[in-house]
Structure formats: structure tokens, C-alpha cells
Amino acid sequence: MSSKDEPAVCSSCNAVINGRIVTALNKKWHPEHFQCHTCRKPIDGAKFHQHDGAVHCVPCFTEHHSPRCHGCGDPITDRVIQALGVSWHAKHFVCGGCKKELGGGGFMEQVC
Template identity: 35%
Template structure:
């Protein structure tokens, strides 16, 4: 002989649809979402919140699922956590080229994330010749451009200008001899 359960809400026997939540039995219309007040008589799923209240699926996600910093939507699957924020993996990407970042990444003090190349470009440490990051700390600065020492050369004869005097003309470097020949 089966026992007919009693609804925890109204204490009456449940003779039709029984909803089990929090280890108790309910009439679906006697248990409601703590946020929107919607009951579960339409057969929708009842989610048990970590705070001990019932929630419809939408409000459960809105309240408890981590939100992606980029799209502000709930993250249901894989998650990327970086800089104290959460992202869908495909939304954690370089600010400049939009390449998805995984593993190592770079960021500026204001929290903008970049791939290696675009980080060094953003902070002004991309070689003006090879366009690769200057990470050794050694560089030659000419105007607002920086160069690896081995890439700083005369724009005409390509002689290395590292450690020697040079002349600047139209944002280009020239050895003294070539500058004299070209510009008098």
C-alpha cells in the first residue's frame, strides 16, 4: 500500500502532481520562486538555491551563475577567470585583434587584456623595425618609436646606428654620412 504524501505548504494530501524540493513534497502551486513569485504548476523546473529558497531556472541563473564580464550573460559551461573577473572562454580575448586568449596573457593597469604583440604595442615596446616585442629592456628610442639595438640602422645604407651618432629626418634615422649626402 502506497502512502499519499502531504503538501508541506498546505498540509493536505497530494493526489495529483507532486513536486519534491528541499527533501519535502509540495503541490506545484504551493511553492513559488523567491524572486518573481511564479509557482511551478506549469511543470517548470524548481531550482534550490544555496540560500535555501526556491527559484525558477531563469532567476536561479540570474542570481547564482557567474556572469561573463564581456557579455553579462550567465556562464553555464567552461569558465575563464582572470583579473578577478569571469568570462566565457571565447569572450576572453585580445582587445586589439580579438584572438581568444588561453594560458598566458598580458594586461595594462586598467585591466585591458592583450596578446603579447598587442600588449607591447599598447605600451610602446614593439620594435619599429621587426614589430616584435622588446622584452630584454634594452632598446633605442627615436621620437615615439623604439628599436631593438640590432635593428636600429641607417634608413639608406643600413649601417648599424647602435651606439653611434645619427641624424633624424622625416621620422627616419640616417648615419651622418648618408644624411649629409641626401639632405646636405
């Protein structure tokens, strides 16, 4: 019997999977067993994140593991600017005088 003929076994419960199979991370799962490490809800769709070896749904990853903007405190889910030892949304990393976005270009820090 070849490996293609062998029944799929769930990586969570080790039972044979009959019906729909979720394949992720080079493993197979019952749909209800491929779940977020944080909220324990099944992950539907193709989007998830890994963090410290665990799988997280997008909302939980965003809330608990995304960098936080130093300007507003919200999670950063797109472009991150690292400056002055902290993370920023591009729209919040601005000149202290004219409030123009610095966008990761050159800037000078002035301590008054």
C-alpha cells in the same frame, strides 16, 4: 501503518496532497506550491536552482544569481572563465592585440 501508507503532506501548506505530487529536495509539494522564491511562479519541469537556501526557476536564477561577464555584462550560463578578478564568457576573454580567445590558458597582463 508504514510510512509508505501515510498520505503525502505538502512541505509548504502542510495539507495532504491528493493528485499530482512534486518531489524535490527530499520533500513533497502540491505542484502549485513548489514555486520560485523570486517570481513566485510554480516551477514546472525538473530544472531549478538553489541559492542561499531558496529555490529559483532557471530564468530568475540566471537573471539574479548567475555571474556576469566583464566583457558584455550578460549572465554567464555555461563555462565561466575567472581571470583578472572578474568573470568572463570564453568568447569575451580575448587577447587585447589579436582578439583570439584565451580560453583559460596562460596569458600575461601588461599595464601601459
